Amino acid sequence: MEENSEIIVALDTNSPDEAVALVERLMPDITMYKVGMELFYSCGAGIIDRLAALGAKIFLDLKLHDIPVTVGRAMAALARPGVDILDVHASGGSRMMKEGLAAVRGAAQARGVRPPKVIAVTLLTSIDREVFSREIAPGCDCNLVEHVVRMARLAKESGLDGVVTSAFEVSAIREACGRDFITVVPGVRPAWAADAHDQRRCMTPRQAVLAGADYLVVGRPITRARSPRDAAARLLDEVREARRDARG
Ligand code: C5P
Numbered sequence: 001m002e003e004n005s006e007i008i009v010a011l012d013t014n015s016p017d018e019a020v021a022l023v024e025r026l027m028p029d030i031t032m033y034k035v036g037m038e039l040f041y042s043c044g045a046g047i048i049d050r051l052a053a054l055g056a057k058i059f060l061d062l063k064l065h066d067i068p069v070t071v072g073r074a075m076a077a078l079a080r081p082g083v084d085i086l087d088v089h090a091s092g093g094s095r096m097m098k099e100g101l102a103a104v105r106g107a108a109q110a111r112g113v114r115p116p117k118v119i120a121v122t123l124l125t126s127i128d129r130e131v132f133s134r135e136i137a138p139g140c141d142c143n144l145v146e147h148v149v150r151m152a153r154l155a156k157e158s159g160l161d162g163v164v165t166s167a168f169e170v171s172a173i174r175e176a177c178g179r180d181f182i183t184v185v186p187g188v189r190p191a192w193a194a195d196a197h198d199q200r201r202c203m204t205p206r207q208a209v210l211a212g213a214d215y216l217v218v219g220r221p222i223t224r225a226r227s228p229r230d231a232a233a234r235l236l237d238e239v240r241e242a243r244r245d246a247r248g
Contacts, residue, residue, distance in 0.1 A: 007205075007235055008059050008184070010034040010219030014042035016050065022223060023056050030232050032084065034059045034217055045080065052082025059184070059217075061164075063121050065089035068096045072103035075118070079107040083116045085184070087164055090120035090151040097158035117182065119162040120155035122148040122169070125187060125201070145169055149176045156181055162214070167203040170211045179212075186217035190235055193221040205235055209242035 009030050011019040019039055033056050039047055040062060051058055060083050064071045071088060078086055088100050101118050108115035123144070127136060132144045142150070152163045152173045162182030165173060170183045189202040196202055197220050208216055218235060225231035 006032055006215050007232070007239060008032045008034050008215050008217045009222050009232070010036065010186070010217055011039055012036060012219050012223070014038050016043040016047050019047065020050055020054070022228060023051055023054050025229055026222075026232055027054060027056065029229070029236060030222075031055070032057045032059060032215070034061050034219075036061045037063075045078075048080055048082050052080075056082065057084040058082050059085040059087075059215075060116075061087055063087055063089055064100065065092045066096070068092075068099035071096050072099040075100040076103040076107035079104045079113070079116055080111070081113050085117045085119060085161075087119050087121055088160075090122055090155045090163070094154055094158040097155060097160055101159050117161035119164055119182065119184060120151065120158075120160050121164045122151035122155070122173075125166045145172055149173060152177050152181070164217075166201060167208040167211050167213055168201060170208070170213050174212045182214045183212065184215040184217060185213040186219075188216045188218050188221075190221055190238060192234070195220075205238045206242040209239055210246055212246075 007030055009026060011022065011033050013019055023033060033051060035047060035058055048058060060078055064074055075086060086104060088097055097120060104118055105115045129144050148165065148169045149172050153176055155163055156177045162184060163173060164184045166187055167185045170185060173183060185208050187202050188205055188208050189196050191204050205216055222228050222231045
């Protein structure tokens with residue numbers, strides 16, 4: 001894939017009307033939106049249809065993790081028009097990922113829609129080095145970055161399209177998995193954002209693009225801005241300039 005960093009705006013609200021109003025304000029400058037657990041579990045699948053009717057592409061961020069057959073059936077139900085990206089936890093293992101992917105492709109074909117990309121969460125970015133070695137992998141001699149890269153490789157070997165990851169691990173993942181393996185990166189804060197909120201390890205959009213990120217997930221710097229449209233336009237300018245510089 002070419003350097004093609006796009007911004008995905010996170011619709012972190014439990015109100016479908018608020019989500020729709022925000023998308024109406026940001027379209028067509030921003031075309032991709034993240035629907036996470038809060039919005040999806042508050043409103044159900046109808047929110048996907050409402051957003052899709054506005055022309056929005058959706059990253060449905062439900063981070064599935066269960067036995068392979070259950071994940072497969074759930075993913076088949078989620079592969080509906082408008083959904084462009086779905087995700088699962090890589091720690092569910094290769095069988096789970098393969099079964100999820102096959103189910104998505106089968107369901108999309110049956111519905112006559114383009115199959116969504118399926119990506120994997122390598123390790124939640126809320127897990128830092130200390131928690132990783134104390135709680136997740138005690139006794140393991142690998143470090144956190146090695147673990148993230150191993151999970152990314154497993155996702156790639158299982159046929160997945162990419163990973164959700166911190167910007168700090170993007171270059172190691174690209175080196176291990178190649179340029180076509182997409183990286184979706186949250187924890188992005190423009191230098192002009194007044195507040196990092198609860199994000200700890202942030203990069204600016206420019207830094208994330210130069211590190212090789214394909215998609216940047218940005219929530220509050222846009223959604224809580226006085227003018228979400230102006231904030232989105234400023235971010236897009238920054239991303240376009242960084243993309244030009246990355247191409248040299
Ligand atoms: O408002 P903010 O830009 O911090 O929103 C980032 C979005 O990305 C939120 O929906 C958050 O749940 C999500 N996310 C994250 N870190 C991850 C995975 C997802 O911030 N590792």
